[in-house]
Amino acid sequence: MTISAAEASEQVRRKDIRDRWLLSAPALILIAVAGVGPLLIVVLYSFLAPGNYGDVKWQFSTDAWFSVLFTRDIFDDTLSIADAHLSIFWRSIKLAIATTGLCVAFGFPTAYFIATRPSHNRQIWLFLITIPFWTNMLIRAFAIQEVIRNEGIVNTLLMKLGLIAAPIPMMFSDFAILLGMTYVFLPLMVLPLYASIEKLDFRLIEAAYDLYASRWNVLFRVIVPLVKPGLIAGAILVFIPALSSYVIPRVLGGGKNLMIGNLIELQFGQGRNWPLGASLSVTLVIIVLVAMLYYVKNASKSGGAHG
Amino acid sequence: MAKPFSVRRVPGFSTIAMICFIGLYLPIVTLVIYAFNAGTSIAIWEGFSLRWFQSAWNNAQVIDASIRSLQIAVTASVVATVVATMAAIATTRTVQYRGLTFKYAFINLPLLVPEIVTAVALLIFFSRVKVWTGYSGLGYLIAAHAAFCVPFAYLPIRARLESMDLTLERAAADLYATPFQAFRYVTLPLLWPGVLAGFMLGFVISLDDVVITEFVKSGGQDTLPTYMLGQLRRVVTPEMNAISTVFLLLSFAIVTIFFFLSRTEKTS
Secondary structure (H helix, E strand, O other), X not given: OOOOHHXXXXXXXXXXXXXXXXXXXXXXXXXXXXXXXXXXXXXXXOOEEEOEOEOEEEEEOOHHHHHHHEEEOOOOOOEEEOHHHHHHHHHHHHHHHHHHHHHHHHHHHHHHHHHOOOHHHHHHHHHHHHHHHHOOHHHXXXXXXXXXXXXXXXXXXXXXXXXXXXXXXXXXXXXXXXXXXXXXXXXXXXXXXXXXXXXXXXXXXXXXXXXXXXXXXXXXXXXXXXXXXXXXXXXXXXXXXXXXXXXXXXXXXXXXXOOHHHHHHHHHOOOOOHHHHHHHHHHHHHHHHHHHHHHHHXXXXXXXXXX | OOOOOOOOOOOOHHHHHHHHHHHHHHHXXXXXXXXXXXXOOOOOOOOEOOHHHHHHXXXXXXXXXXXXXXXXXXXXXXXXXXXXXHHHHHHOOOOOOOOHHHHHHHHHHHHHOOHHHHHHHHHHHHHHHHHHHOOOOOHHHHHHHHHHHHHHHHHHHHHHHHOOOOHHHHHHHHOOOOHHHHHHHHHHHHHXXXXXXXXXXXXXXXXXXXXXXXXXOOOOOOOHHHHHHHHOOOOOOHXXXXXXXXXXXXXHHHHHHHHHHHHHHHHO
C-alpha cells in the first residue's frame, strides 16, 4: 500500500504532537497531583459535613457554605449574618486595597525615577528593587517587626530623643499589617510599572508642555493614561497576594487581627471545621479569579502587550 | 536656584524614590547589624560579638532544619527544572495544536491560586495519602515544592527557547546526529543559561516557602522558615537575626549570580 505525501506529512505531524504531549506529561502530572489538582478535593469538602475531630463526614451538606455568610443561633434557631466572617473578609479587602494604594503612591515615583535614569544605570537600580523581592518574606516581616515593636528601633530612638515618654504600640495592629504588606509587595508594583514607563514616548510629554500643560496635568492626563497597563498589572500583582496574605498578618497582626488566610487556617486547626475552611478557600479563589478577569478584560481593552 | 527645565523630571519623584530605596533596605540592614549584638536585645546595642552565630551553629534544631531545607530545595528544583525543560521544549517552536493553550495555562496555574488555598488542599489530600500508604517522609514536601517551582523554572527556559531558532538542530540532523545527540550537543548547550536561571529561581522559591511547607510537613519535618515562624511567637534573641543574616546572604548570592547570568545573556 502506498501512502501519499500529504498523508505522510500528516502522520509526521501527528507523531510530533504525540511526542510533545509525552514530553510535557511529567510537568502536567506533577502540577495536577501536587499543585492544583487537590483543589477539586477542597471544592468537594466544602459540600460535606464536618467530622467530630476535624476532617469530614461523608454526607452531602451545604451548611459550610451557609455559615460562610450566616450563623444559626444555637438556642432559638434564628439566622443572623456571620459578622465574624464578614468583618474579616471586609478587613482583608480594605487592607489589600490600602496596600495597593500605598504601593502605587510609593512605587510609581520609584519606577519613574528608575526609568528616567541613564540606560546603563537602570539595571543597577532595578537590581536594588529585585533583591528584597527574592529574599525570604518571613525574614522581611521579621525585619519590620524589629523596627516597630515596643522595644524596637523606632520607639527606642524616639524615647532617647525625648519625643515620647512611653513606646508607641505599633505591633499587632492593622497598621503593622499594612506597613508589612506594603514593604513586602512594593517590588511587585515597581517592576511592571517600570516596564510601562520605560516605553513611554517623552516627545508626547514635551508636546504637552509646549501646549502649556501644567506639571500636574502632564502627570495625570498624559503620563498616567499612557502607563495604565503597567499600573493595572502592578495593582493586580499586589492586590491578589495581599488579599490572600497569611504570613504577614500572622507575624505582624498577632492573634486578633486576622485576614482571610488566617481564618482559613483556623478552620483546620483549633476550629476544626474542615468544610467551612474549604468553602472559605473556594470563596477566596473566586474573589481572586474575579480580580484576574477584571485585569484581563481591562488589559485587552487598552490593547497593550505587556508583562 | 531654579534647576534647568527637563520634560522628564517630575518634582518630588526622586525624593519619594530615595525614601523607597532607603525604606526597603533599612529594616534589612538593621536586622543584619543586630545579629552581631553582644547583648540579648534586638534593639539595644551592647557591642560587637559573633556569639549569636555561634549559638545558631550549636543549635541542633537550626542545623537540622537548614539541612532539610537545602535537601528539599535542591531535589525539588532539580525535578522542577527537568520537567519544566521538557515541557518548554514541547510547547515552543511549533505550530498551534490542540491543547497547546491548555498546557500554557495549566503550567502557570499554580501562580494564580493563593498559596494558603494550595496549602489547605495539599493538607487534605496528603493527609489521606499518608493514611493509605503509611509513608510520611520528605517525599510530600518535595513533590509540593517541585509543583509550585515548575512555573518559575518554565518561564526563563521557555523565553530562552523562543529566542533560539531550529536551524542548528536541523543542521545536526542533516549530519546524521540522532535526536538524542542533537539535543545533548546542540540544543542543551544553547539552552543552558535558561535552564540554570530556571533552576536558581526554583531553588530560591523553594527555600523561601513557608505556607505550603507549614501545612504539608509531618511532625519533626521543620524547614528553616517554618522553624523561624515557630520561634517568632516566643521572645526573640539576636540568634534569629544571625540565622536570618546567613539566609539573606545565601539568597543574595543566588540573585546576584542570576542577575549577572541574565545580563551576559543580553549582551552576547
